[in-house]
Amino acid sequence: MVQASGVRIGWADLPAGVRDGVVEILGEPVVETVSQVGGFSPGTADRVLTASGRRAFVKAVGSALNEQSPAMHRAEAGVARRLPGGIPTPRLLGVHDDGDWVALVFEDVEGRHPHTPWVDDEVAAVLEALRRLAVPVTGLPSLRVDSEEDFAGWRRIAQDPPPGLDPWVAERLDLLDELAMAGLAALEGDRLVHGDVRADNLLIRPDGSVVVVDWPFGCAGPAWFDTLTLVLNVRLYGGRLDDDVIAAAPEAITGCVAGLGALFADRARRPAPPGLPTLRRFQQDQADIMITWLRDRLRAR
Known part of the structure; x- marks a missing residue:
């Protein structure tokens, strides 16, 4: 990984x-x-x-x-x-x-990144930190507006399919785009959203509490979005965190999983940016997780 x-x-x-x-x-x-x-x-x-x-x-x-x-x-x-x-x-x-x-x-924050694979007590500490973050905010960008281009990634993939595109995805690009647009509509909100919750953006203090760092994507959106991205990171690195921890309607969760899958799958096929040689592989790893997650949710539906 x-x-x-x-x-x-x-x-x-x-x-x-x-x-x-x-x-x-x-x-x-x-x-x-x-x-x-x-x-x-x-x-x-x-x-x-x-x-x-x-x-x-x-x-x-x-x-x-x-x-x-x-x-x-x-x-x-x-x-x-x-x-x-x-x-x-x-x-x-x-x-x-x-x-x-x-x-x-x-x-400076005295602390370390969470263990990966994730451990239960650190997952719980991050969930508590995200609960404390989800306060009303003004003056920040809209998560829904900022996500419009990213969630349209399945359309760009349909217009120019990459070699080796997963057959399951290739057969369902219209459906995936439809789901992603529903997910985009669910991103309206006035709560503080970090937008990129993952292990390297979190610090565990000596007392076990969590500080959330690295805020270039900070915005206003629904309170549950950061929890969804935490579930993604736990799925990526290993650990236990079920979808029912995300306090959103099932359709919103499925739509956002489809939308984030579009983001990662579309970006992963681009050339690597200068100084970031592993970024595209990391995005592909996340795309693979989102596609598997989406298949599971659609099968259960």
């Missing part, structure tokens, strides 16, 4: 002006850095320590590494500034943006 990972640079690889910008945000020199692995970005992911012992987390990327990554950092900064207090997310301390390089500085 492909893990979520890019070919990352480290703190020492950042331009001096970017490092200086981070120091300006923190108010004192950085004396120690520890690079973090995981996540689909070619940029830095460093836990840093300042001269006085202050800790922070820094993620930075420039357009030469990947044209889209700076825009994602800017999007995350916009979301982070709008997150309400009292929810399990790291606080944004500041942003350095020189028009090319974007560096985000967050409070």
Whole structure:
């Protein structure tokens, strides 16, 4: 199974002006850095320590590494500034943006990623964190609007089928598109949605509680959507989490499974982006999970 990972640079690889910008945000020199692995970005992911012992987390990327990554950092900064207090997310301390390089500085969270295969107590802790996240929000993008192109992936596949397309999928492309459109309609909502809940975007604190990190896709949608993506990740890496944990109508769940399957299947056939050589394989792995999940749901229906 492909893990979520890019070919990352480290703190020492950042331009001096970017490092200086981070120091300006923190108010004192950085004396120690520890690079973090995981996540689909070619940029830095460093836990840093300042001269006085202050800790922070820094993620930075420039357009030469990947044209889209700076825009994602800017999007995350916009979301982070709008997150309400009292929810399990790291606080944004500041942003350095020189028009090319974007560096985000967050409070450091002492923690580790969940075990994979997933274990029951950590699944339960993540579900509790998602419950706390699902608060009303304003000023964030709409999940339904943002998903319109992605959920139309079966149409693009029908117009240009890739080699080796699963025969079960090939015979049902019209039905899959119909289901995905029903799933799209179910994405209306005013609750905070992370949009990409998976093990590498979660940190387990020493007390067992969970902090949800990496928010470029933060938006407003239904409270249950993040739980559905958690079920996907548990299915992907192994563990126990049944569909009945998703507090949505069965038709909405089936539709969103079809829609996410369209997203992953369509994107997986694209060329690999610079600095992210395993991304397409990871998307194909998720597409395979969604197709199997969809077949199971349709068979049960």
